[in-house]
Amino acid sequence: MSQPSSWPLPSGSSRVVLPLQLTRQLARHALTKHLYPLAYGHYVDAVGHHVERKKHTDHLLIFCHRGRGYFRTAHAEGELKAGQLLLLPSNEAHTYAASTTQPWSIYWAHFQGTSAAACMDFLDLSPAQPVLTLTRWRQLIPVVTDLLNLQTQRHQFTAAVVAASLLQRIIAELPRLTSTLQVPTEFDLAALERFMYDNSHRDLSLDDFAEFAGLSRYYFSKKFKQFTGTSPMRYFNQIRVKIACQLLDNSADSIRQISQQLGFEDPYYFSRLFKKTMGMSPQFYRQTITNQRG
Structure with a gap:
């Protein structure tokens, strides 16, 4: 297998490399031998990401969802x-890298299988034309999320079989996502929520969410409140506070460090937001959890 990049993983990014023994099982099993993952992941705002391979033993799919x-x-x-x-x-030597001014955020997968080479023809691509433009890619986010969520079970064969089936589904869905015939009038809340979790370390605005949904700012805000009963920014901040609770529970990081990890430049603003959401300060929350464990 071609070695995945060793790019340092920041908050929100993930990388899964399946053990060799497990991929050998996938290569033999009737349900997976035609196409199965070797490694996959999600790199967010991949500053400095650069790969050069003179030898490449497997197939590689890279999808850019932000930046370039x-x-x-x-x-x-x-x-x-x-x-x-x-x-x-x-067997295609290659080089790729994130832009220095607008570093990409990418989903990627290394894969093999008896039918892996057929993916190029299936997607109507060629070595001279290896890029496919997806106009409705957001529809795949729930499936991609399911694949990424399997990372905690990556050493289990049954989970690896599920990962193979999800990768197969993703590739199978790609041709129909190139169509421009449908103009979105709604948005996929599951996909948007995944986008919020993936970008919980960034100080995003309403415009960022509307752009992701492919809708105008006004229409997006209206539809979002109809679906959730709250505003997009309040929903996003509730997610960040939820993640802050997990960090307060499971790490020794300071309040300032946690606020910075979640994209808050002002730790005092973070503390006020936390208290408004949870009814207590981050310090008191951590002390309460510690006392309960004691």
């Missing part, structure tokens, strides 16, 4: 922008 990057092979080179997917076949 660049790629080069013996047959093609170009830019990979938000909403575009790059498929690099095995």
Whole structure:
């Protein structure tokens, strides 16, 4: 297997590399041998991400959902922008990197299988044209989320079989997501919620969420409140407070460090928001949890 990049993982990013013994089982099993993952992950705001491989033993799929990057092979080179997917076949030497000014956020997967080489034809791609533009990619976020959530069970064969089936489904869905015939009038709340969790370390605005949903600011706010009963920004801040509670429970990081991890430049504002949401300060919350454990 080609070694995945060793890019340092910041908050919100993840990388799963399946053990060799497990991938050998997947290569033999009737349900998975035609296509199965070797490694997969999600890199958020991948500053400094750069990979160069002269030998490449498996197939690699990279989908950019924010920012941009660049790629080069013996047959093609170009830019990979938000909403575009790059498929690099095995035995294709390549280089790719995040933009220095707008570093990409990407979902990626290394995969193999007896049918892996057929993916290029299935997606109507070629070594000279390896990029696919997906206009409705957000519909796949729940499936991608299910795949990423399997990382805690990655050493279990049954979970690996599920991971293979999810990867197969993702690839199977790609052609229909290139259509521009449908104009979105609603949005996928599950996909948006995943976007909020993935970007809980950033100070996002209403415009960022409306852009992700593909809707105008006004229409998005209206529809979001109809679905959830609250505003997008309050919903996002509730998610960040929920993550803060987990960090207060399970880490020794200071309140300032936790606030910075969650994109709050002002720790006092973070503390006020936490108290407004939880009814107590972060300090008192941590002390209460500690006393309960004692």
